[in-house]
Structures are given as C-alpha cells and as structure tokens.
Amino acid sequence: MTTTDWVLPAAHPTRFERLEARFAGHGFTPHRHDTYAIGRTLAGVQSFNYRRALRHSLPGGTLVLHPDEVHDGQAGTEAGFQYRMIYLEPALIQQVLGGQPLPFIEGGLSNDPRLFAATQVLLGDMHSAIDPLAEDDALFDVAQALAAAAGQKRPRGALDYVAAERARQFIHATLGEAICLADLERASGRDRWGLSRDFRALFGTSPYRYSVQRRLEGVRRAMLAGCSLVEAAVVAGFHDQAHMSRLFKQAYGVAPGRWLRMLGTR
The missing domain is CATH 1.10.10 (Arc Repressor Mutant, subunit A)
Structure with missing residues (x-):
C-alpha cells in the first residue's frame, strides 16, 4: 500500500467542489470552511478534533461538518485513511430550505440512513459526470435529509x-x-x-469570512492556471503573499504550496 498523500478532484465540474483524498498520517491542521463539508470515509479511521472532542469516522456513516466549525484531520491508525467529500455552500441549501436556519448535525457524524442515501449521487465515482437534473435532485434530497437528520423545526422568529x-x-x-x-x-x-x-x-458564517473564502477560491483558480503565489495573491485582491498564505492555511489546513503539490501527486 502506498503511503503517499494525494488529493483527486472530481473529473467533471459541478456547482460545488467534490474530491477524493488519502492521507497516511497527519492530514491537515485546524481550519474551517464557510461551506458544509459532507463526506464518507472509504477506508481506515478518519480522526478529527471537532467541537472540543476527538471524533472517529468509519466507513458506513456520513461526515457532516457544519460551516465555520474548526476541525483538523489525521489517520486514526497506521493504515491511513481515504475519503470522499463535497463542499456545499449554505446558499445552495437555502435554495431548498427557503430561509430556515442551517441544519446542524451533532458531533459531525451521522448514521442516519436517509442522509447516507441522499449523498450517494454526489459522493459517487469521482470520474463520472453528474447529469445537471440529477445534480438538482440530489441537492434537494441532501438539504431535506440534513434537516431531517438534524431534527429541524421551523424557527419561531422570521429571518430576512x-x-x-x-x-x-x-x-x-x-x-x-x-x-x-x-x-x-x-x-x-x-x-x-x-x-x-x-x-x-x-x-x-459571517459576511467577512464569506468574502475571504470567495477570494481564496480565486487564489486557487489562479494557482491552477499557472500563476505564482505572488501573482495569485494580487489577482485575488490580497495585500501581499504572506497575508494570503496565512488566510489560505487557516481556511484549508495546508499551505498553498503544499495544496498545489498534493493535486499533482497522483
């Protein structure tokens, strides 16, 4: 078994990020997304610190990390771990829920069979394309399953x-x-x-962190297009490379250079 860490983005574009990854030991330092991180462990034990406790994800369940919650990631055993993940913007969930508070899955792990079934289309083979209509259906199913798994109730006070x-x-x-x-x-x-x-x-997440995350997405696009770290920082509107790199690691748990190298490993 190879011990090389790798990240494999989905071969076909969708409205959200999809990837499969493997880590032999330490995966990423504490960070947070402004998206849901929803996935499943394919092999090994995927351990992570989340809301003041060490959690362990095993094959057969669903990982649901809430937006803006700090977490890290590492192998729970010497065998390493492999997983698939999708990163869904809350705005996509809100298109279905229409103004409800975002569903929260306690502990970041769920054994709810409705949620596992609803994520099957989006967490399938990273090499296969998803039909646009099937993607819409899957997003609807995931939003509804999240609300059901979280025991979601209608809010008393209206949100604008x-x-x-x-x-x-x-x-x-x-x-x-x-x-x-x-x-x-x-x-x-x-x-x-x-x-x-x-x-x-x-x-x-807050308006500020939402804005930063969108700019960091611009950094990633620029890096993949061949820009240097300095050029990518300027393109995305950051003050300098150091400022961008600090925020990048806070957001993704790895430095921008390492992130780019991992994409080309496999």
Missing part, C-alpha cells in the same frame, strides 16, 4: 432571507474591494446587526 441574499450578491460583486457592514446595510436594506445575525444563521 431576501436581505441576506442581497448582501451575499453584493459581496460577490465587490470582491477585492474594501467593504464594511455599512455597505452591506445599504445594499441589503437591513440594519447591519440584524443582517449580520441573519447572514450567520442562513449561510453559516
């Missing part, structure tokens, strides 16, 4: 989904620019603190 979505679109339109909550307040028509609270409930 329309205003939060206006703010989210404004962030996309101004990537690379310096914006503040006052700008989002004007763009959304919602008071800044109510907006900040609703944005977290609906999209799983």
Whole structure:
C-alpha cells in the first residue's frame, strides 16, 4: 500500500467542489470552511478534533461538518485513511430550505440512513459526470435529509432571507474591494446587526469570512492556471503573499504550496 498523500478532484465540474483524498498520517491542521463539508470515509479511521472532542469516522456513516466549525484531520491508525467529500455552500441549501436556519448535525457524524442515501449521487465515482437534473435532485434530497437528520423545526422568529441574499450578491460583486457592514446595510436594506445575525444563521458564517473564502477560491483558480503565489495573491485582491498564505492555511489546513503539490501527486 502506498503511503503517499494525494488529493483527486472530481473529473467533471459541478456547482460545488467534490474530491477524493488519502492521507497516511497527519492530514491537515485546524481550519474551517464557510461551506458544509459532507463526506464518507472509504477506508481506515478518519480522526478529527471537532467541537472540543476527538471524533472517529468509519466507513458506513456520513461526515457532516457544519460551516465555520474548526476541525483538523489525521489517520486514526497506521493504515491511513481515504475519503470522499463535497463542499456545499449554505446558499445552495437555502435554495431548498427557503430561509430556515442551517441544519446542524451533532458531533459531525451521522448514521442516519436517509442522509447516507441522499449523498450517494454526489459522493459517487469521482470520474463520472453528474447529469445537471440529477445534480438538482440530489441537492434537494441532501438539504431535506440534513434537516431531517438534524431534527429541524421551523424557527419561531422570521429571518430576512431576501436581505441576506442581497448582501451575499453584493459581496460577490465587490470582491477585492474594501467593504464594511455599512455597505452591506445599504445594499441589503437591513440594519447591519440584524443582517449580520441573519447572514450567520442562513449561510453559516459571517459576511467577512464569506468574502475571504470567495477570494481564496480565486487564489486557487489562479494557482491552477499557472500563476505564482505572488501573482495569485494580487489577482485575488490580497495585500501581499504572506497575508494570503496565512488566510489560505487557516481556511484549508495546508499551505498553498503544499495544496498545489498534493493535486499533482497522483
């Protein structure tokens, strides 16, 4: 058995990131995404620290890491571990749930058979394309299964989904620019603190971290296109390479150079 760490992105594009990976020992340092990380362990024991406890994922269950929750990853045994993962933006889940708070899976692990079945299409073979209509159906099924597995109930207080979505679109339109909550307040028509609270409930992270994550996605695209780290940082609107690299490791648990090398290992 090879002990080489590798990451294999899905061969065909979708609206979200899909990958399969293997690590022989240490995988990644503590970090957090502003997306759901939903996956399954294919082989070995996938151990991770999450919400003040060490968790262990085994084949047969479903991993569901909530947006903005700090976690790491390492092999639970000397055999290493292999897994598949999808990273779903809360905005995609909200298109189905329509303004409910995001479902939360306690402990980051679920044995709910509805959730395992719902993720089968999206966590299938990384080499196969997913029909666009099948992708839409799968996203609907995953959102509903998440809510069911979490015991989701309708919120008592209404959340302003329309205003939060206006703010989210404004962030996309101004990537690379310096914006503040006052700008989002004007763009959304919602008071800044109510907006900040609703944005977290609906999209799983703060407006600031959402903006940073979108810029880091630009860094990854630039690096894959052949840009140097310095060029990628500039393209994405960061102050300098050091600033970008620090935020990159905080977001993904590995330095940008290591991330790029792992993609080319297998």
